[in-house]
Amino acid sequence: MRYYIVCLLLFSGPLLHAQLHDYNWMMGYSGGEGTDTTNEFGLMWWRFEDESLQILDHQHEGQAYFWENNTTFSDSTGHLFCYYDGKDLYNKDHMKMDGGMDWHESPYGTGWIAPQNGLIFPSFHEDSLIVFINSQHYSYDLGTFNQIAGQDLFFSKINTIENNGLGEVVVRKEKVLLDTLDYGKLSACRHANGRDWWIIVARYTFNEFHRFLLTPVGLEWVGAQEIGDQIMIGVGQAFFTPDGDKHIRYNSVGGGEQDNLSIFDFDRCTGLLSNPRQEAFEKVGFGGGAAVGAGSRYLYIGSGIHLYQYDLWAADILSSRVLVAEYDGFVDFNPTTFYLSQRGPDGKIYICGGVSTRYMHVIHNPDAPCPDCRIEQRGVALPNFNVGSVPNYPNYRLGPIDGSPCDTLGIDNIPLSRWRYEQDTLTPFTVQFYDLSDYEPATWSWDFGEGSSSMDTLPAHTFPGPGTYEVCLTVSNANGSDTKCK
Structure with missing residues (x-):
């Protein structure tokens, strides 16, 4: 059994980042x-x-x-x-x-x-x-x-x-x-x-x-x-x-x-x-x-x-x-x-x-x-x-346990908004949205770009007709919020 330390300067700073290392x-x-x-x-x-x-x-x-x-x-x-x-x-x-x-x-x-x-x-x-x-x-x-x-x-x-x-x-x-x-x-x-x-x-x-x-x-x-x-x-x-x-x-x-x-x-x-x-x-x-x-x-x-x-x-x-x-x-x-x-x-x-x-x-x-x-x-x-190959990843977008005895570094879980959607093949104006957000969001607010909104994590929304719509998801908790639009 060995005890081994390799000295390196890593990990500094109080904020969590996007950490899209598995993309x-x-x-x-x-x-x-x-x-x-x-x-x-x-x-x-x-x-x-x-x-x-x-x-x-x-x-x-x-x-x-x-x-x-x-x-x-x-x-x-x-x-x-x-x-x-x-x-x-x-x-x-x-x-x-x-x-x-x-x-x-x-x-x-x-x-x-x-x-x-x-x-x-x-x-x-x-x-x-x-x-x-x-x-x-x-x-x-x-x-x-x-x-x-x-x-x-x-x-x-x-x-x-x-x-x-x-x-x-x-x-x-x-x-x-x-x-x-x-x-x-x-x-x-x-x-x-x-x-x-x-x-x-x-x-x-x-x-x-x-x-x-x-x-x-x-x-x-x-x-x-x-x-x-x-x-x-x-x-x-x-x-x-x-x-x-x-x-x-x-x-x-x-x-x-x-x-x-x-x-x-x-x-x-x-x-x-x-x-x-x-x-x-x-x-x-x-x-x-x-x-x-x-x-x-x-x-x-x-x-x-x-x-x-x-x-x-x-x-x-x-x-x-x-x-x-x-x-x-x-x-x-x-x-x-x-x-x-x-x-x-x-x-x-x-x-x-x-x-x-x-x-x-x-x-x-x-x-x-x-x-x-x-x-x-x-x-x-x-x-x-x-x-027989898939890459090996940890969860890069896991933050601290806020309020735990180990939460000693002043790092907060500030939500990161991420989401995807699937269009219904039979009723193409209906779209299923999937929340993928990280860092412990507590609330979700969807804006579908045509006056409609939702507070659900997995909303299904029917758009009024053909066109281009900018859809935004804002996720929030006590530490902050983030918005992702597509």
Whole structure:
């Protein structure tokens, strides 16, 4: 066990920002121009500008190869800055970053491929510094069926203004933890003070957790906690609910073994887990992943051919499981089953297949109970193949717990207005609006641009006729307000 501090000046300033660091996703795999004649391989750039998804085909740009592992990062205003595929670190021009080449030290030609193998953190106020944390993976003889595990934790720092804004790695892969770990599944949550970050790293026993705290003085190992039952290592995902109240781990073992779901309560002041709820269940098909809707209520588990929903507000969470969808048998070179998931900045949940396919499933309204959650199998057609990859993000737009004992830095939750809409295909003058606002708004005020208004969070509005309407949402709480117009 090590206690390690890397000194860096991060996080200063009393105000929360937009923090749109998840507004660009890179996926796919490319070997460079001339390597593909089928027009089915290459990179894809997902852009969520104004909370509306646009997918750009970057077929022959760059050399990245996203195979499960994916870390993509945007600046605070939502412009792509860099991404990591487990092998190299790339800049926004899709070229290998200065100091970011040959990141892996493994026999795998594609680098470290474990899902959730890296995380990137912004400075709280200083835009010229970001922190990159990653683990590696190898095959081990752990006396179990699944001979995979993670190993060690590395700390790096990137200066974002070097090389005319293309960035440079200025601290490279300093080892902050020497240990055998879970396979990927790096996860983080904002400290209750609204500035620092908790980083949870599981050991290969899966019931022992290293706690790190990223603060203005560096990355500090705070301690280890043993809680819950030991289970077998496998592929899967780990994350915190958007409100930071719960930590969730889904572990897909395969080979006839049972998959495992673990749900813990989380204390954002101490970084401690509590109240473990764990279950094992049989799975049909390959892979597994999970995500939670923005409202932190409904959990979705993609388990091979089945997609489940849990109610995290239920008195007995594990008993609340319902089947949302069953794989319909469609094959796109490979079966389009349910695998890794990620919630987009548009509030939807996107689910990739377990192996290479050209489709993603979509949960359009994940904050509603089934069937109103509206799962659409293969709801997004991709220009190129995706090999079981979605980016790994913490909730960048989580503020402090106002009034808590840890609310000591004078940082306030000042609401950030964000929203999207869907037009009804049968009655096109009727539009459904979805609030996506952050930092704990208490009131909502919609202006539909033709004299009508609403105080609801999810209003459906019928416009009087064809035309152009400027719609504005103002969100407010005791600390302030914000307005977003489209």
